[in-house]
Amino acid sequence: MLIAVTTILTRDAWWNEAISVASRLLLLKLILGMTRDAQVLLLPGGFLRVERESDIDGVLVDVEAVLEGYYQAVLWGMDVADESKKTGKDDCGPDPHLPFYAFLRLADGSKPLWRARQLAASSQQAVYFSALPTDRVVRVGSQTIGILLCGEMLAGVYGRGRTTRWTRDMVRRADVVLDVAHADVAVGGSRNWTWAIEKCADAQPSSRPVMVAQHLAMSRLDTVKWGAMGQAPRVASQTVLRRHVGRREVRPGGQPEAIVDLYDVGCA
Structure with missing residues (x-):
């Protein structure tokens, strides 16, 4: 299976650029045309950003019009700018209600993951076990793909470490893990997200295929922490890096x- 992983390069704040639908x-159309040979296209969290929840459905109609005629599975994120929707409470206590969503449309038009809400953004947030999804492992061709949204792998669960166990179980069930991250995922240092996801699979970092899409400010390209000097990083596990088969610029x-990295992770 050939997976195309996109890094969106930004000159302004990425959320300002993403709101220009x-x-x-x-x-998106340019990236689709450049990745026709890929079975899966992975885009970042917040690839699109709308002002209000009520705007989502209209934008999805426009997205599907763009996808018509292309035969890739496409996984992307859409954010809502209305900050008032970020937190909320239910009968059991605090639980983050983040206005960040993920959408997966397969080549045949089916939608096994649609408007999936990001459950947590950091280790400081808690997610109730009852809110943990059961639909985050999806079959695409002969492969199963596990889907994480941005900082979920770092999150705790209110009173217990259940999210970590949920992530570990999901990673173990999936052939490949795709992380729909938002922005500025560092390749090295304490925020090496691919290492964090891999570690969920076993006691030690594993050879689990992990790929992360993100936005990256152009200014980051001059800092070693974010990749090779002057180049967008390939944010992926070591196993996947060995299967890197190409890079394309939009x-x-x-x-x-945008930089699109191609990884061959097996037969479709």
Whole structure:
């Protein structure tokens, strides 16, 4: 299976660029055209950003119009800018209600993961066991893909470490793990997310295939922590890095706006 993992390069704050839906839909079309040979296209969390929850459905109609005629499975994130929706309470106590969602549309038009809400953004947030999803392992061709949304692998559960166990179980059930991250995922240092996901599979970091999509500010390219100097990093586990088979640049305005890394992780 050939998986295309996208890094969106930004010059402004990424959330300001993501809220220009028309520009992002054009970028999506360009990326789709460049990755026709891939079975799966992974885009970042917040690839699209809308002002209100009520705007989501209309934007999804536009997204599906762009996807028509392309035969990849596409996984992307959409955020809601309304900060008032970020937190909430239920009868059992505090639980983050983050306005960040993920969508997966397969090549045949089916939608095994649709409007999946991100459960937590950091280790400081708690998620109730009853809220943990059961649909995050999806079959695409002959492979099973486990889907994480941004910082979920770091989150705790209110009173217990159940999220860690949930993530570990999900990673063990999946052939490949895809993380729909938002932005600025460091390749080295304490925020090496691929290591964190791999560690969920076993007591020690495993050879689990893990790939992470993100936004990356152009200014980050001059810092070793974020990858090779002057180049967008390939944020993936060591096993997947050995299966890196190509890199493509999307340059609608003459300068790169997206980097697409291709990984061959098995037969479709």
